[in-house]
Amino acid sequence: MLTEEEKKKLKFRINTSVSEYRIQKKKKRIRNWMGAAAAIIVVVFSLNYIQLNNVSELKKYVDNTTMDFDKEKDIKLVFNKDEEVKIEEDTSLITYSNTGSNVKVNNKELTQSSKDNFNTVIVPYGKRTQITLAEGTKVWINSGSRLTYPVVFNGDKREVFLEGEAIFDVTHDKNKPFFVVTKEYDVKVLGTVFNVSSYHDDAHTSTALKEGSVEIKYQGNSIFGKSSLKITPGTLAVYDNKNKTLKSKKVDVSKYMSWRDGKFIFKKQEMNVIIKKLSRYYNTKIEIKNNDLKKQTFSGHLDLKESIEKVLEVLKQSTDLEYKIEDKQIVIN
Structure with a gap:
């Protein structure tokens, strides 16, 4: 039998072992947590770095280009920043050839030398225009809006930048998705009909889908970069520019398209x-x-x-x- 003194020593050793085990287990949990946190930080910074450095040439062009609405209130077609064509009519039709080198403005034929340029249509308040891009996509541009696009779409995607409001009837091409880029979010489509409203003085950016399907990529409150939402026909998606939240609901989309008519x-x-x-x-x-x-x-x-x-x-x-x-x-x- 153990003496009282031996029992005390045994109890002390057991308690000490349990305490040390608990301490080591806690340290291990802390190390695991710190490792996981470090991994998350690396992933977040990597995602943000990729997003920051994956800016398209179109976005760079728009960010580095200042184009104001015409003081004379005419529609302007701008060829690569330095050549402007003024259109006096309240409504107009702009059509590109499939090579992009020839442009028809109403009944006037124009030619531009380079197909590697970006063009911009600026529509002041009180006027509207319709444009057919080189690959066949039709865009109806509302008052107080600006659309920037490449003369021809090279690479693996078609990308345009919109400030204001426009209706898109996108030519289907499953191998080359179409993107409408705004200040607040991007809309990805393959071939569909939809309206995007992104005025700088509005508190919300919205997309109303009539046909097909689109995916909206937006800057939400997640630390993991952009979030996304797919919507189906008959849906209105509204993005709160201040709170960075996106909500969708079923609507009669005809009222969002009616200004075209x-x-x-x-x-x-x-x-x-x-x-x-x-x-x-x-x-x-x-x-x-x-x-x-x-x-x-x-x-x-x-x-x-x-x-x-x-x-x-x-x-x-x-x-x-x-x-x-x-x-x-x-x-x-």
């Missing part, structure tokens, strides 16, 4: 949003002074072939809207 379609739309769209479309400054009226809603069709005054008269019939013209701007009370 010269009309606005609204369903319970707040008046301040409607007036902002009309201001861009007609290139007319419109101010709502009545805060309660800003929140009133309107449902119906507005014929954009009519004058702004006639359109406002339509709004008057179902809202509390009253307006007057002061110093070439419209004031709504």
Whole structure:
């Protein structure tokens, strides 16, 4: 039998061994955690480094190019930064040959020397244009918008940059996906019809899909770089530019495409949003002074072939809207 002194020594050794085991186990957990954390940091920095250094030539061109809207309010077609063609008509049709070297603007034939350049169409408020790119994709560009694109699409993808709003009818090519790049997110497609709205003074960037499927890549709140969301026809995806969140819902997409056909379609739309769209479309400054009226809603069709005054008269019939013209701007009370 063990003496009391031997029992005490044995108990001490056991307790010491248990304590040391626990300490070693804790150290091992800490080392494992630190190793995992270091691995995550390496992955995150690697992903961010790849993204930062994987900037396309188009994005570099846009970031290094300053192109303002024409003071004379004409549509501008810019050939590689230094040559401009002004288009005076309110609406126009721009068509590229399949080589990109020949461009038809309405009934005028133009030629550009290099096919390695980027071209830009700048559409001021109050005007619109339609463009057919060299590979056949059709783009309807709304008021206050800018589209930059290569003369011909080389490489393994087709990429254009949009500021403002446009409807795309993309020629299908499964081997060369089409990307619409905006300041806030990128839209990847193979062949489809959709609308993208990305105005610099809007709080949201949106995509409404009519046909096909698209994948939206956006900068979310994840530390692992960009997030992505695929949407199906009849879906509206709205990105909050400030909070970096993207939400989607089923909608009637026809109202997001209707401006192409010269009309606005609204369903319970707040008046301040409607007036902002009309201001861009007609290139007319419109101010709502009545805060309660800003929140009133309107449902119906507005014929954009009519004058702004006639359109406002339509709004008057179902809202509390009253307006007057002061110093070439419209004031709504």
